[in-house]
Amino acid sequence: MTENNVVLRCRDLCKHYQQGPERLDILRQVDLTIGRGERVAVVGPSGAGKTTLLHMLGGLDVPSSGAVELAGHNLAAMNDKARSALRNRELGFVYQFHHLLGEFSAAENAAMPQLIAGKSRKQALSSAAEMLDKVGLGHRLKHRPAQLSGGERQRVAIARALINRPACVLLDEPTGNLDADTAQGVQSLLDELNREFAISLVVVTHDTALAQRMDRVLTLRNGALEVQA
Ligand SMILES: Nc1ncnc2c1ncn2[C@@H]1O[C@H](COP(=O)(O)OP(=O)(O)OP(=O)(O)O)[C@@H](O)[C@H]1O
Numbered sequence: 001m002t003e004n005n006v007v008l009r010c011r012d013l014c015k016h017y018q019q020g021p022e023r024l025d026i027l028r029q030v031d032l033t034i035g036r037g038e039r040v041a042v043v044g045p046s047g048a049g050k051t052t053l054l055h056m057l058g059g060l061d062v063p064s065s066g067a068v069e070l071a072g073h074n075l076a077a078m079n080d081k082a083r084s085a086l087r088n089r090e091l092g093f094v095y096q097f098h099h100l101l102g103e104f105s106a107a108e109n110a111a112m113p114q115l116i117a118g119k120s121r122k123q124a125l126s127s128a129a130e131m132l133d134k135v136g137l138g139h140r141l142k143h144r145p146a147q148l149s150g151g152e153r154q155r156v157a158i159a160r161a162l163i164n165r166p167a168c169v170l171l172d173e174p175t176g177n178l179d180a181d182t183a184q185g186v187q188s189l190l191d192e193l194n195r196e197f198a199i200s201l202v203v204v205t206h207d208t209a210l211a212q213r214m215d216r217v218l219t220l221r222n223g224a225l226e227v228q229a
Contacts, residue, residue: 003072007090007167007200008034008057013066015052015223026052028223029066034168037198039190041211044220050204051172053220057202058170059087071167088116092161092199096173100145100153100160106132107141110159117164124163131159135189151182158186162193168200175207187213 015027026049034040042050055061056068059075068075071090075083092113100109107128114124129141135155145153154174161169174190175183187210194201203214211217219226 005036006033006069007036007038007071008032008202009069010057010063011067011069013053013056013068014064015049015056015061016064026223027056027063030220030223030225032057032218032225034200034202036167037194037200038216039194039201039214040203041214041217042202042204042220043206043208043211043217048220049223050220054170054172054202054204058091058093059083085117088113089164090167092164092166092169094154094157094161094169094171094174096176100156102145105142105144106137106148106152106156106159109145109156110163112160113164127163128159131163132156134193135159136185149182151178151185154178154182154186155189158189158193162197162199165197166199168202171201171203171205173205173207174203175205175210183207183210 010030010032013027013030017024017026030053042053044050052061056063059068059070062076070086073086078086107125110132111124111128114127115121129138132138132141135158137152137155137159140148140152148156175186178186190201191213193199201214203210205211
């Protein structure tokens with residue numbers, strides 16, 4: 001993989017928490033390289049550190065040691081403003097509990113990353129409508145999250161994650177609270193968007209069907225990545 005094709009990389013990533021006299025090692029020397037357009041699943045038992053890893057990769061939490069590089073920039077070496085701008089441009093996030101803003105419509109929620117990036121409201125809402133159409137929600141633009149089904153909310157979160165055409169989307173259990181049909185729909189949508197925009201995907205999941213669709217499946221156990229066969 002050439003350097004230009006690397007979207008996200010972590011080297012020797014460690015995270016620990018101090019609890020009284022005890023040190024809890026949550027991530028242990030994780031090395032990981034995600035290529036452009038690559039789809040990677042991270043699996044492993046509950047408590048293995050998967051969500052913690054995803055948070056570190058997304059710059060939502062700070063490593064105890066080691067480095068995370070996004071599009072060639074070491075996140076720890078940047079100031080808050082530059083780091084936020086880079087994250088907003090290069091990354092999308094989809095969480096199990098999607099964190100949509102209840103007082104805003106589907107279109108406004110999906111438009112949020114563009115509004116943050118300084119686009120006009122008109123422009124952002126127009127891109128949001130286009131993206132929501134792509135995820136099959138063109139007819140639900142004005143609905144608020146409470147007026148949408150679980151699967152629809154998840155698709156709004158996916159539209160929001162993709163609206164800036166990020167280099168990489170980080171997903172935490174994207175099918176976790178969906179029924180089998182809707183989960184299948186989200187899987188197909190991710191495949192399609194990955195193909196169409198060459199967006200890299202890092203998916204933390206217990207859903208083996210979803211994990212098997214990725215290009216690589218990494219297993220995290222007790223904070224360390226298992227060596228691949
Ligand atoms: N702030 C914290 N202080 C102490 N321990 C923490 C803190 N945050 C997370 N942990 C611990 O880190 C471990 C890994 O948590 P994490 O959420 O990353 O696991 P996970 O692999 O995503 O689990 P699951 O599959 O159940 O979601 C857990 O044992 C958790 O208790």
